[in-house]
Amino acid sequence: MIAISHIKELNFTRLRCTQNMKKGSQMAKQEKDLRALRLDCDIIRGLGCSGSSTRRHSCSLSGIRTGIMATIRNLKIKTSTCKRIIKEFHSYEKEVEREAAKTADMKEKGADPYDLKQQENVLAESRMMIPDCRKRLEASLADLKGTLAELEESNQKEGPEIEDARSTTAEVDNFFQTTEG
Numbered sequence: 001m002i003a004i005s006h007i008k009e010l011n012f013t014r015l016r017c018t019q020n021m022k023k024g025s026q027m028a029k030q031e032k033d034l035r036a037l038r039l040d041c042d043i044i045r046g047l048g049c050s051g052s053s054t055r056r057h058s059c060s061l062s063g064i065r066t067g068i069m070a071t072i073r074n075l076k077i078k079t080s081t082c083k084r085i086i087k088e089f090h091s092y093e094k095e096v097e098r099e100a101a102k103t104a105d106m107k108e109k110g111a112d113p114y115d116l117k118q119q120e121n122v123l124a125e126s127r128m129m130i131p132d133c134r135k136r137l138e139a140s141l142a143d144l145k146g147t148l149a150e151l152e153e154s155n156q157k158e159g160p161e162i163e164d165a166r167s168t169t170a171e172v173d174n175f176f177q178t179t180e181g
Helices: 004-023 027-043 061-109 113-153 160-180
Strands: none
Touching: 061 113, 061 160, 113 160
């Protein structure tokens, strides 16, 4: 995580460079300060600076913080998505059991053929949702693993969101192993 003091220092340097440029003094020092600031920004999260002019430095520190926070926010969203899809999967499994029992009960009681056919259609639709849900879970797990790897590459290896994502990844992997067999 970027230290707040480092961010404040960079922000102060950026402000000082901007003020010096407005005054038009010490152009060589300004260029040196801007190069140092660009280097610091390049080091922090590899976002880089798009400002090539010495008159204007376009790398904003809030953009750097936003980039990290956005990635953690995406991690939270993808973790929640995996959890939600697992719940949906279990819900569809229960629905299939319930609808299968209802269909069997209707057959035993000799229900109207039209009603029985409608109930079988409901059961078939419920059964179709399980593979669809599994496919969506596989896709969301791949997204979660990608975001987690991206954060780990940027030296974000600790925190409650990352631990939650790791445990969710392990839970989904375990879920796939138990449902395949």
